[in-house]
Amino acid sequence: MFGIPGKQAVTITDKAAAQIAKLMAKDGHQGLRIGVKKGGCAGMEYTMDYVTEVDPLDEVVEQDGGRVMIAPMAQMFLFGTEIDYEVSLLESGFKFRNPNVVDACGCGESIKFDENLSTT
Numbered sequence: 001m002f003g004i005p006g007k008q009a010v011t012i013t014d015k016a017a018a019q020i021a022k023l024m025a026k027d028g029h030q031g032l033r034i035g036v037k038k039g040g041c042a043g044m045e046y047t048m049d050y051v052t053e054v055d056p057l058d059e060v061v062e063q064d065g066g067r068v069m070i071a072p073m074a075q076m077f078l079f080g081t082e083i084d085y086e087v088s089l090l091e092s093g094f095k096f097r098n099p100n101v102v103d104a105c106g107c108g109e110s111i112k113f114d115e116n117l118s119t120t
Contacts, residue, residue, distance in 0.1 A: 008061050009059045009061060009070055009075060009078060009079050009080075009081075010034075010061055010068065010070065010078055010079070010080075010081045010082070010083055011061075011081075011082045011083070012061060012063045012064075012066055012068060012082075012083050013082065013083065013084040013085065014064065015084060015085040015086070016066065016083045016084050016085040016094060017063040017064040017065065017066035018064065018065075018066065018085070019066070019085040019094070020032055020065075020066030020067065020068065021064065021065035021066045023050070024065070024066070024067065027050070028052075029050045029051055029052060030051045030052060030053065030054055030067065030069075031051045031054070031060075031062075031066070031067030031068055031069055032048050032049065032050065032051060032067070032068050032069070033047075033048070033049045033050075033051045033055075033058065033068075033069040033070070033071055034046065034047065034048055034068055034069070034070050034071070034074065034078065034083070035047040035049075035070070035071035035073065035074040036073075036074045036077050036078070036111075039110065040105060040110020040111075041105045041110055043110065043111070043112045043113075044077075044110060044111050044112065044113060045110050045111070046096055046111070047071075048094065051067075051069055054069060055069065055071075055072075057072045058070060058071060058072065059072075059075050068083065077098075077100055077113055078096075078098065078100070079100070080098070080099045080100065081096050081097065081098040081099070081100070082096070082097040082098075083095075083096060084096075084097065098111070100113050100114065101113060102114050
């Protein structure tokens with residue numbers, strides 16, 4: 001929908017692809033759908049949901065057995081994002097390195113996008 005021919009909407013690191021594939025295999029999911037919604041102290045939050053059925057309007061990115069679907073309304077906000085999976089002593093989870101983010105809250109749970117991005 002908002003893609004550039006020959007370029008994936010998002011990139012997935014090897015660690016993230018392995019974790020997504022593991023989650024897919026657990027209950028036979030088709031992948032993870034990634035989106036954004038209003039919320040949090042910075043204004044927007046990422047969403048991740050298991051997918052049992054692929055929506056034909058989703059942007060689908062596959063790598064090494066991991067499949068991510070990007071909800072249509074989130075595609076312009078996520079274009080160029082790298083999805084990683086990190087494990088530390090205190091937490092583990094998916095991390096988004098998104099070039100479209102102009103600000104984030106201190107806890108890293110909510111983000112703010114350039115105001116011009118949503119009006120293009």
